[in-house]
Amino acid sequence: MDEDNWDKLDEEEDEEEGDFSEPETTTSTEPTSNDYMAGAILANGIIWLWLQSLQMFSGFTSRISPSILADFTAVTIVIAGFISSQQVAKRSERNQLIVALRSALYSWAGSLFMMLTSPNASITFSLILLVCLLAGGVLGSYMLIQMRINERKRKLQASS
Numbered sequence: 001m002d003e004d005n006w007d008k009l010d011e012e013e014d015e016e017e018g019d020f021s022e023p024e025t026t027t028s029t030e031p032t033s034n035d036y037m038a039g040a041i042l043a044n045g046i047i048w049l050w051l052q053s054l055q056m057f058s059g060f061t062s063r064i065s066p067s068i069l070a071d072f073t074a075v076t077i078v079i080a081g082f083i084s085s086q087q088v089a090k091r092s093e094r095n096q097l098i099v100a101l102r103s104a105l106y107s108w109a110g111s112l113f114m115m116l117t118s119p120n121a122s123i124t125f126s127l128i129l130l131v132c133l134l135a136g137g138v139l140g141s142y143m144l145i146q147m148r149i150n151e152r153k154r155k156l157q158a159s160s
Helices: 002-019 033-056 066-089 096-115 123-159
Strands: none
Touching: 033 066, 033 096, 033 123, 066 096, 066 123, 096 123
């Protein structure tokens, strides 16, 4: 009789474990707002590191032409937009361009938030940030689409 009680308890525990199990992961791979925020933090981290390094090494950078430093800054911002938007767009099965542009806009919004605390914030720099982050987003989505097309071509050639 005790064995029957133990069997019933085991069955009840199995049912309870089924009720409290972790939810199954969805097959949808569309990015969430957390993904966009992570991309924005990544892009702004790269931009912040670049700007801080310019200030830290001002003795060295003062010998370089300001136009060259401005070009390097623009390229760094495009690279930051490229990396962050490509990482976010990897989560998407389709509409990579829309996802990458949305990621770039999240990054720009984060940059604007950081600029509020900056003593030398300017509208010109915020517009440069917007253009460069959008360019990086377009470049990131284009490269991701190219990688996926090449991957599908290789799979198609391997299967035939």
